[in-house]
Amino acid sequence: MASQDRTSVNYPHSPRDVTHVREEIDRFVRMQVIPQEPVLDTGGPAATAALAQLRQEARESGLWALPLPEELGGGGLTFGRYAQWAEAEGASDHGPAALGSSTLLDVRMLTRHGTPAVRDRYLKRLVAGELRSAYAMTEPDVPGTDPFGTGTRAEQQADGSWRVTGRKWFVTGVQHADLVTVLARTDGAPGDRDGLSLLLVPTTAPGFRKVRELTVLGAAGQGEIALDGVTVPADHVIGAPGQALTIAGERLQLGRTLRCLRWLGQAQRAFDLMCERAVTRTGSRGPHAGHQLVQQHVFDALLALRTTRPLVHEAVALIDAGQDARTEVGLAKVAAARMLQQVTDAAIQVHGAAGLGPDSALPALLRTGRAARILDGPDELHITSVARRVLRDYAPPAPAAVEAGTGAGTETAGTVGVTEAV
Numbered sequence: 001m002a003s004q005d006r007t008s009v010n011y012p013h014s015p016r017d018v019t020h021v022r023e024e025i026d027r028f029v030r031m032q033v034i035p036q037e038p039v040l041d042t043g044g045p046a047a048t049a050a051l052a053q054l055r056q057e058a059r060e061s062g063l064w065a066l067p068l069p070e071e072l073g074g075g076g077l078t079f080g081r082y083a084q085w086a087e088a089e090g091a092s093d094h095g096p097a098a099l100g101s102s103t104l105l106d107v108r109m110l111t112r113h114g115t116p117a118v119r120d121r122y123l124k125r126l127v128a129g130e131l132r133s134a135y136a137m138t139e140p141d142v143p144g145t146d147p148f149g150t151g152t153r154a155e156q157q158a159d160g161s162w163r164v165t166g167r168k169w170f171v172t173g174v175q176h177a178d179l180v181t182v183l184a185r186t187d188g189a190p191g192d193r194d195g196l197s198l199l200l201v202p203t204t205a206p207g208f209r210k211v212r213e214l215t216v217l218g219a220a221g222q223g224e225i226a227l228d229g230v231t232v233p234a235d236h237v238i239g240a241p242g243q244a245l246t247i248a249g250e251r252l253q254l255g256r257t258l259r260c261l262r263w264l265g266q267a268q269r270a271f272d273l274m275c276e277r278a279v280t281r282t283g284s285r286g287p288h289a290g291h292q293l294v295q296q297h298v299f300d301a302l303l304a305l306r307t308t309r310p311l312v313h314e315a316v317a318l319i320d321a322g323q324d325a326r327t328e329v330g331l332a333k334v335a336a337a338r339m340l341q342q343v344t345d346a347a348i349q350v351h352g353a354a355g356l357g358p359d360s361a362l363p364a365l366l367r368t369g370r371a372a373r374i375l376d377g378p379d380e381l382h383i384t385s386v387a388r389r390v391l392r393d394y395a396p397p398a399p400a401a402v403e404a405g406t407g408a409g410t411e412t413a414g415t416v417g418v419t420e421a422v
Helices: 015-040 045-060 079-089 104-113 116-127 244-280 292-320 326-356 362-372 379-392 413-419
Strands: 133-136 153-156 162-172 179-185 196-202 208-216 219-232
Touching: 015 045, 015 079, 079 244, 079 292, 104 116, 104 133, 104 179, 104 244, 133 162, 153 179, 162 179, 162 196, 162 208, 196 219, 196 244, 244 292, 244 326, 244 362, 292 326, 326 362, 326 379
Parallel strands: 133 179
Antiparallel strands: 153 162, 162 219, 179 196, 208 219
16 A cells, blocks of 8 residues: 555644544544454454555544654654554554554654665655564563673674674564664674664565564564574664664653553553443342442552553653653553553453453453563563662762763763663
8 A cells, every 4th residue: 555545634733633533543443443353463364454454444534644754644743742642542452553653663763863775765665554664672592671782793794784693582563574673783792881783674685584473471473583694784774883772762762651652542441341341240239330349440440540641641741842751751661561450450350251251352451461561671670770760869979080971880871761771
């Protein structure tokens, strides 16, 4: 499907328009995407066909690629404006792909840091949904929280190209990806704080192998890849060589906040299912909604939703304003992951055995909630990094040598942003 086939969109300006578009997205996800989840979850040819149909319907509805650049065929909305609808879009894991926003991180990264050749070759096709992308950072033998240990290596050849060798795993969506951004060491040895770069690797390049699919608590979507001497053109380095952690820091703040918004949407979905079950299920003692323990589940779940949402949108506001949001993103990520697991668990409890079976979305939502506490940085990492950052503000003045930027205690903003929150 070419980008010129996309229906033009009248983007909202008034609060009333914002509400209308959210309702349209919510209706699209619930009425068109969610019924297709059993097919989309298979990842096979039928899933590809179903996704293509949903994308065409999204274009025809004027809902395609709302947060992507307008000059590339997207809606051109700021992150702050898009965040008002991202919850509704994220109620299904397949919502962002169906509505064309799943490439937001890669499009923004390549727009800001890609070479002219990369931008010209790939950006419009990514926005149009003609290409799919993935991001490969974690390795089997290296903790995901320690990028300095990256073993994947890229060596520059005489013609300026790079020869990449290594392995990556837990690469989301790599099974269907056309492009993969790979974190590799271009200088120094594993453990060095410098010398890491990002390279954009076409999955059709000789030596690129999709080793296996990695299921997460039984669900597909992740993969392991090998790069056996893959040649990457010189103009496919993203940003300057050695600047990977600064670029990754930008990407991670936005990516984690996006996930939080989508987790809010999924938690709201679980909450709605719980309440619908409570008011429609009747036992020998009357409707479940009249039971105090059920009411306790509803109250606690609503409290978790209502207290998490402001944290997430505080992070959104700072990112949208271009400000440092590391503390707010860390708080939001931990709170949203816990909240999704809590709300879904309560919904399953209210459903009883029906909440455990294949006729409900709740098992998949619970799986997402549990994985959320590890993926995108485990809770423990965010807890310690936020606490350290807060405590630094209360510490007495550092010795002059450290304040001046000498000695082992020196940290740059870019490095701290990644190593404390990867």
